[in-house]
Amino acid sequence: MNECILVVDDDPEIVNAIAITLEREGYRVRRACDGLQAVEACLDPAVKLILIDVMMPKLDGLSALLRIREKRNLPVIVLSAKSEDTDKILGLSMGADDYVTKPYNPQELIARVRSQLRRYTSLGDVNAERRQGLLVNGRLTYDPAGRVLRADGDEVKLTPTETKIVDLLFRHPGQIFPAEEIYRRVWNEDAYSCENTVMVHIRRIREKIELNPKEPDYIKVVWGIGYKMEQH
Amino acid sequence: MNECILVVDDDPEIVNAIAITLEREGYRVRRACDGLQAVEACLDPAVKLILIDVMMPKLDGLSALLRIREKRNLPVIVLSAKSEDTDKILGLSMGADDYVTKPYNPQELIARVRSQLRRYTSLGDVNAERRQGLLVNGRLTYDPAGRVLRADGDEVKLTPTETKIVDLLFRHPGQIFPAEEIYRRVWNEDAYSCENTVMVHIRRIREKIELNPKEPDYIKVVWGIGYKMEQH
DNA sequence: TTGCAATTGTAAGAAAACCGTAAGAATTTT
């Protein structure tokens, strides 16, 4: 019952309100008001769950979430205002474990937190185990250690940039990445009018791994949101 | 639990931070701040595992790693800053057993250290056994003792310089060596605008061992990184 | 010592791989 929960929102009042709700239930709470703080705060091993707003200034919730996921496989519950584009939020939040709209119902929030913690602590850090080793997805296998991608057993020759994109998508199957996010993570710089660049690289990768690049089975587009590696 | 771990990084603060993390888990720690010290320190048989930064001044982590590997077959975990070119690092670190990015997550670091030590002590020094003897790779066989290379059974006449390069690549199949690194290890002096020299020698070797030197099967180039001996 | 052949290094142009951009086509949504 001594579990610590990280609450992230740019509005301090909301953070406070949530914190009070959680503390009344016996949880410890850490606060952060933007994505950068969140990434840092989550390194504290005491933190066992994260509640995060997706729509934030600076490093937004999605980017933060992805970065956090790289470091620790914590349960993440996404918050979002009801007014915000539900589709978009949902699309982006696929990496999250649950999803709560603001204004939230305290009872419901607690219930979901409890549920996630139970699931997580009973299951343990499953992904940590399978983090090593070959990733298999239909016709494709990817060896993250050697950065070698194979299609039907044959090695696919990828350029450095292509490799980085494949690596990103393969390590997060099913998760949707906006072109902007892909750019940030592959080029390590801020994205500015880069969508076309990413798109062309995606095209070239498809040419190498898809049977029919025009109707891709693996690197799929999610309209208005981004790209994802389809799981087979 | 009394195992000794060698930590190598040019930043003393990082060495310290890692050392504290490890010592809290009951490991003994030795420190080194550059590659030369690392090579020396690893001669101590108490050392059972090495944590090393790849990007270091003086003798960099890669060179040190290779030199260490020649002396002792220890598990090596490579450290690198996330900002550094991931492709390059990964390509160069293939000789390592594992790979951790800075800023590192202490939990994860410990887990990986434990995992490597477990694997190593249970498996024992397997590679030491097969280190001697004839190296066979597809059409090619290489006798490291007599320094004789054969292609389809016929001896390939190599010049002294060519022999040294072949020896290096054959002893580390699959591992990528930048031209710079090849120069350092074959000529035993610092590399400065040597890429062309190495390239020409590679060309001449290819002419002698490849069926089609323009599309080599054995000595392959890895774009933007270096050369490697492909395993068949 | 001298001369020859093998070896080695350098330079420079050619070729290849890679990357980003632009612009029009195609597709999906509204």
Place this chain on the structure above:
DNA sequence: AAAATTCTTACGGTTTTCTTACAATTGCAA
């Protein structure tokens, strides 16, 4: 139908590697 989004292709510029020729050096033998 209009707007937004994605696809597709082609091209130019850059980087990296390849290739070749030639000059310098070395080693060996006459």
